[in-house]
Amino acid sequence: xxxxxxxxxxxxxxxxxxxxxxxxxxxxxxxxxxxxxxxxxxxxxxxxxxxxxxxxxxxxxxxxxxxxxxxxxxxxxxxxxxxxxxxxxxxxxxxxxxxxxxxxxxxxxxxxxxxxxxxxxxxxxxxxxxxxxxxxxxxx
Amino acid sequence: xxxxxxxxxxxxxxxxxxxxxxxxxxxxxxxxxxxxxxxxxxxxxxxxxxxxxxxxxxxxxxxxxxxxxxxxxxxxxxxxxxxxxxxxxxxxxxxxxxxxxxxxxxxxxxxxxxxxxxxxxxxxxxxxxxxxxxxxxxxx
Amino acid sequence: xxxxxxxxxxxxxxxxxxxxxxxxxxxxxxxxxxxxxxxxxxxxxxxxxxxxxxxxxxxxxxxxxxxxxxxxxxxxxxxxxxxxxxxxxxxxxxxxxxxxxxxxxxxxxxxxxxxxxxxxxxxxxxxxxxxxxxxxxxxx
Amino acid sequence: xxxxxxxxxxxxxxxxxxxxxxxxxxxxxxxxxxxxxxxxxxxxxxxxxxxxxxxxxxxxxxxxxxxxxxxxxxxxxxxxxxxxxxxxxxxxxxxxxxxxxxxxxxxxxxxxxxxxxxxxxxxxxxxxxxxxxxxxxxxx
Numbered sequence: 384x385x386x387x388x389x390x391x392x393x394x395x396x397x398x399x400x401x402x403x404x405x406x407x408x409x410x411x412x413x414x415x416x417x418x419x420x421x422x423x424x425x426x427x428x429x430x431x432x433x434x435x436x437x438x439x440x441x442x443x444x445x446x447x448x449x450x451x452x453x454x455x456x457x458x459x460x461x462x463x464x465x466x467x468x469x470x471x472x473x474x475x476x477x478x479x480x481x482x483x484x485x486x487x488x489x490x491x492x493x494x495x496x497x498x499x500x501x502x503x504x505x506x507x508x509x510x511x512x513x514x515x516x517x518x519x520x521x522x523x
Numbered sequence: 524x525x526x527x528x529x530x531x532x533x534x535x536x537x538x539x540x541x542x543x544x545x546x547x548x549x550x551x552x553x554x555x556x557x558x559x560x561x562x563x564x565x566x567x568x569x570x571x572x573x574x575x576x577x578x579x580x581x582x583x584x585x586x587x588x589x590x591x592x593x594x595x596x597x598x599x600x601x602x603x604x605x606x607x608x609x610x611x612x613x614x615x616x617x618x619x620x621x622x623x624x625x626x627x628x629x630x631x632x633x634x635x636x637x638x639x640x641x642x643x644x645x646x647x648x649x650x651x652x653x654x655x656x657x658x659x660x661x662x663x
Numbered sequence: 664x665x666x667x668x669x670x671x672x673x674x675x676x677x678x679x680x681x682x683x684x685x686x687x688x689x690x691x692x693x694x695x696x697x698x699x700x701x702x703x704x705x706x707x708x709x710x711x712x713x714x715x716x717x718x719x720x721x722x723x724x725x726x727x728x729x730x731x732x733x734x735x736x737x738x739x740x741x742x743x744x745x746x747x748x749x750x751x752x753x754x755x756x757x758x759x760x761x762x763x764x765x766x767x768x769x770x771x772x773x774x775x776x777x778x779x780x781x782x783x784x785x786x787x788x789x790x791x792x793x794x795x796x797x798x799x800x801x802x803x
Numbered sequence: 804x805x806x807x808x809x810x811x812x813x814x815x816x817x818x819x820x821x822x823x824x825x826x827x828x829x830x831x832x833x834x835x836x837x838x839x840x841x842x843x844x845x846x847x848x849x850x851x852x853x854x855x856x857x858x859x860x861x862x863x864x865x866x867x868x869x870x871x872x873x874x875x876x877x878x879x880x881x882x883x884x885x886x887x888x889x890x891x892x893x894x895x896x897x898x899x900x901x902x903x904x905x906x907x908x909x910x911x912x913x914x915x916x917x918x919x920x921x922x923x924x925x926x927x928x929x930x931x932x933x934x935x936x937x938x939x940x941x942x943x
Contacts, residue, residue: 402705402715403552403698407545407597407856413864413912414543414841417834418683425682429738435682436737436827444833448868457547457716458709492833542845542855543838547716553724553772554701557694558823565822569878575822576687576877584693588728597856598849632693683832687825687877694823737827 384445384493387468387475392522394430396423396463400455410454416488417447420478423463424492430521433514441505442494445473449490455482467522469515472496472507524585524633527608527615532662534570536563536603540595550594556628557587560618563603564632570661573654581645582634585613589630595622607662609655612636612647664725664773667748667755672802674710676703676743680735690734696768697727700758703743704772710801713794721785722774725753729770735762747802749795752776752787804865804913807888807895812942814850816843816883820875830874836908837867840898843883844912850941853934861925862914865893869910875902887942889935892916892927 404415428435435442455461464479473495480488497505544555568575575582595601604619613635620628637645684695708715715722735741744759753775760768777785824835848855855862875881884899893915900908917925 401698401702402546403554403701405547406542407547407549408861408863409547410863412543413867414834414837417837418681421683421834422681425738434738441828443828443830443874444871446868446870447833448866450866451864454863458705458714541838541842543841548721548723550723553727554694554697557697558821561694561823562821565878574878581688583688583690583734584731586728586730587693588726590726591724594723598845598854682826683834685827686822687827687829689827692823 389466446493529606586633669746726773809886866913
């Protein structure tokens with residue numbers, strides 16, 4: 384699947400690193416960054432009154448990656464910048480995770496818009512344009 | 524709720540400590556022990572062909588505790604011994620987590636037998652006796 | 664170990680339920696409550712300029728429990744009230760987790776004050792009184 | 804950083820999906836796949852008597868990705884195939900996660916070989932050739 388072009392607007396989410404997210408190397412475990420990205424995505428939806436779990440649509444992930452540039456540590460205050468690109472049936476989110484002025488990681492998550500059919504199987508559908516319009520409202 | 528008496532039979536589950544379960548103190552995070560206990564419980568059900576997610580029943584937890592006696596570390600091979608006590612509407616599991624001959628922790632989890640009513644709310648019901656009989660088959 | 668008496672002052676921590684903390688039953692996994700309690704404990708320390716990872720002391724857990732009274736769901740806004748009781752060598756935290764006016768759970772975590780000796784082994788020591796005085800400053 | 808060529812040999816790791824790894828959508832949370840990949844990597848090291856935490860070297864991740872093709876569910880038995888490519892200072896692992904004959908996901912993790920210098924900062928170093936030789940012994 385080819386990457387989508389991210390639009391210029393961005394949303395910012397902040398939180399601090401929790402103890403249980405570190406590992407014996409003394410830094411944040413690499414899998415926790417994907418949770419940080421997801422939290423930022425969901426905060427973006429909530430910022431315009433939406434929820435990924437809020438209606439009959441489901442948004443399974445089809446791809447995720449992260450490039451790690453600087454470690455994060457317990458009690459670091461982090462900022463996650465979110466941007467988005469909208470395809471017909473999928474949304475690609477781009478993320479930058481910072482600790483103060485230091486970029487700790489960049490990443491992306493791609494989700495497909497699906498709806499359960501009569502048999503209960505998820506089928507991809509076109510993203511409702513009103514939803515795209517609302518999400519764009521949180522990306523400035 | 525008063526504690527149930529655990530029956531004498533026991534079930535044994537083994538696994539090794541994973542890297543992501545440790546924290547910056549270099550030992551397993553205390554919340555991971557509850558996952559070890561749950562994994563052992565579910566392995567007990569599977570050992571007699573059952574699944575906690577297998578029919579119309581749901582088993583929400585009403586209580587859980589753990590006493591920590593010795594730390595666990597990355598790549599430790601651990602053994603979880605499970606026992607059980609059966610009430611009319613709840614099951615109490617007792618656990619002992621060992622690393623070789625050392626007891627690392629003891630704990631308990633209590634679950635209530637529930638079924639969704641017409642409105643979708645979970646209501647507690649009596650545990651089907653056939654289910655108790657089958658679980659006892661794994662506890663020797 | 665006998666329970667400590669909790670002092671009357673309390674500290675309040677708030678956060679929202681994240682997607683990854685739910686399980687296939689549609690509610691928050693029971694192990695996540697222990698992370699909520701720990702986050703509240705660490706926020707209490709930070710509120711008076713302290714960190715559990717901040718000096719030569721280590722605070723391994725010796726006991727933890729949780730009683731679950733009402734389920735929590737994705738995007739619930741939760742409040743964690745923390746109280747504390749101070750022994751000579753241990754701190755017992757008591758927690759109440761609420762969603763608006765509903766009590767979702769109550770629990771406790773007990774930690775022992777330790778310091779690494781020359782051989783690198785953790786040995787329990789008496790809690791420095793200045794530390795107790797500072798923590799009490801966050802519990803009003 | 805350009806991708807490394809994966810060598811033909813592979814290592815196989817198996818485990819089952821645990822309850823706490825699912826989310827309210829009823830399937831395995833996308834972040835758990837990175838833990839499955841890491842577990843397989845560490846099992847590969849152990850298979851030849853090595854540990855990623857076993858000597859003075861540290862292996863921070865610099866990149867990770869996953870492409871999701873089919874959902875995984877509670878109690879699925881999964882197989883993780885690992886391959887590896889060796890650079891001068893980094894190892895790239897390639898993974899395929901299957902449930903029976905169905906490919907659930909493919910992914911990769913890249914780690915850099917580092918050692919703490921006198922100031923305690925991690926510096927990248929060349930991978931000891933003996934270590935590469937031993938890891939190759941598990942990849943057939």
